[in-house]
Amino acid sequence: MVIMIADRFETFLFDLDGVIYLGDEALPHAVDGVNRLYEQEKQIRFLTNDPRPTREAVASRLRELGIRAGKEEIVTAAWAASAHLRRKEVATAAAVGSEGLRTELRQQGITVTNESPDAVVVGADEQTTYADIRRATRHIDQGAQFIGTNPDGAFPTPDGPAPGAGAIVRAVETATGTSPTIVGKPEPLMFEVALEGTSVDQDAVVIGDNPATDILGAHRAGLTGVLVADEAPVAASARDFTHPDAVIRSLAGLFSHTVTPWDNPQYSWPEDIRPGVGAVVLNGSDEVLLLKRADRGQWALPTGTVERGEAVSEAISREVREETGLQITVDRLTGVYSHPKQQVFSYPSGETVHFVTNCFSCSVDGGTLEADQDEALDVGFFDTDRLPSEILPMHPRWIADAVEDTNVTIA
Template structure:
């Protein structure tokens, strides 16, 4: 039984724990059972729209036990990366939650020439926003930083464009690759795994983000197929399950 094979679990959110405003079937009960066994749980997401507090509150509203300290996001990881790199100002293509994470580490969010252009998932972005981001990079040598490069994410309507779609537009304009902080890269995983020990598994629906990130972090990867994103990229998972109920089978 997978639930007893591992000492801790990291869970992706979209497509694994919930889709839209509904929990995935069996997710609430399965994570509650892990907690009854005193198994540490972390929520590790490429979400670049919300603060950690907002995500923890959303999880609780859906019936999950969750604290802010258990939530690790691409937004908060990117903010910490920028702080460590000495960035003082940023032009941000992302919703207010991401901007809040950046401001709380002392970085100014501005439309003026900035030290960095930071890209998250922004559903309201316009052509002019992308053009301004490109000008910041080309004319002012701003750093190009992305929370993640997810090409899509699951919604109740099906897959929709992710942060990677915006990143691709800017990359095509400036001819440069961004520094990417979220899954599958190391920064987010290093933060999430801090304080955990023993055998750990990352449970996600994206081979090229969750499973590849697990490999890079030196932990096992479990692919959930109920809402999995089809991709030709990414390593094979250590285990494949339909949903979280299979952790106890």
């Protein structure tokens, strides 16, 4: 039995501009498509990264087009940011942005103030000034949480692109040196907030027109993503999170197309790809050097990143010296590893990085073995045939490749 998209899911999260309407006009089949879903008693949410309007204003616009949307079905970046602060039990906030943003904050029970606020919510509108950016910078410097409504650097206008909230957020980030919590698409927070109040035991699907926000955001949140477009985009990688699970030309396709639901991989989508180095350091007894990492509580090989202006061999020698106190000789390259399941790491800051790691076989050349307490809980040499059970899962493979002394492994 063939199951169409409309029948497979119970909750539908729609982007607005480019999916429901374009400018002041509803797109073909959009009104009929959404209303058919209402008739089937589907749960519907409308999502927009625009942080300026209130939910009621967006709902009113949809009703004018013929879609019977209620305020509670609208998820704007401003409302999502406000709901996020409410979940965090934040009592006071300063706002950089529209009166709509301030309205949404107040409706969540958050007092809008510039007197020692608990948080600063940075959005944007046409009246945003340098003084607003300066005031937000001062609050964050004094300890206020930094929330960005959405990351969009620009939005289209008839006269060309105009600065979006993301441009203002980045200005404050540059001034403070502090990374914000971003709420809007493609961040998972937008979708988590949107799904509050829906039947969480039912699958949800995201319908959008932008692979970099709607589809990427859906997949980062573990949801199926359907793209509204004339043709499928070409993804650089088969694992690219921006690649849609299905492509439809209009919302009529919800009732004529099938989709294979998103199968969430066992790694997060990285914001960055960086060069890494790893060392299989062997002593005179052919034992391997391991350290118990303070951040993960697992045994691991010495690893690190290549800094600017640094050769790879210099990087691995520095990392071993800093982490264990030993001086080493870099003997040979044994492997290059990059599989995302093992080489994507998320940090407490929220940053997620995919490392391409060059691993080397090394020998001890001097120094005194001692763990860097900022990096490691313990350090020592282990028999390569009797490694500790609590070891990072990819490192036994790296050790085996180095000990076998065969061709360089690329994985």
